[in-house]
Amino acid sequence: MARYTGPVCRLCRRDGAKLFLKGMRCDSAKCAFERREGPPGQQTPRRGKMTNYGIQLREKQKLKHYYGVLEKQFRLYFQKAERSKGNTGEVLMSLLERRLDNVVHRLGFGVSRAQARQLIAHGHITVNGRKCTIPSALVRAGDVIRVKNRANSLDSVRSAQSENSKMIPDYLAVTESQVPEGIVGRLPAAEDVSLPIETHLIIELCSR
Secondary structure, three states: OOOOOOOOHHHHHHHOOOOOOOHHHHHOOOOHHHHOOOOOOOOOOOOOOOOHHHHHHHHHHHHHHHHOOOHHHHHHHHHHHHHOOOOHHHHHHHHHHOEHHHHHHHOOOOOOHHHHHHHHHOOOEEEOOEEOOOOOOEOOOOOEEEEOOOHHHHHHHHHHHHHOOOOOOOOEEEEOOOOOEEEEOOOOOHHHOOOOOOHHHHHHHHOO
16 A cells, blocks of 8 residues: 555544644644544444444554554564563554654654655755665664755755744754754653554554
8 A cells, every 4th residue: 555645634533633744734723623523534323332443443543644654664663562672562652753754853844744754855854964865764862863954955944943833852852053953862752752542452453
């Protein structure tokens, strides 16, 4: 399955949660999630309650849509978390939060993860002084994320910074300099994720 390119507001309504896929528009009165109640599509009466499988699947889909990963990518993250020491759910959330596109977004360099992915893919971002064009690259503690010192790169990021009003998480820090730069102070933990998620439901589903 290819990456979803349809209206992203439908994903929020389907998952029953605001995923902030359109940046600051999601905080405005134009947000479709708040203007329209219920999931998208023609509505038909539902018989009974949603099954346990349906609840678990919806939680997994919510997490995939939030970070913009596909099913195969998600399975690889889950397998890596399962092989790691510690709580599988917490390790899974940490892995997803460590994605470079997520870190660039959380630093405020992009108003959404989609814009952050585009910045990375087009070569506007460097990691420890080297250009990185892989949005799924995992950052490590001490990594320096920097915007390239060229006009079009700086204009895009400064425009995003002026629109972005989100708080930067504790594990990241933005340095005061002419060229936007951020440092990964530590590896993110499950509590650093801004999306409320029931990880045990996802673990139950993926462990079947």
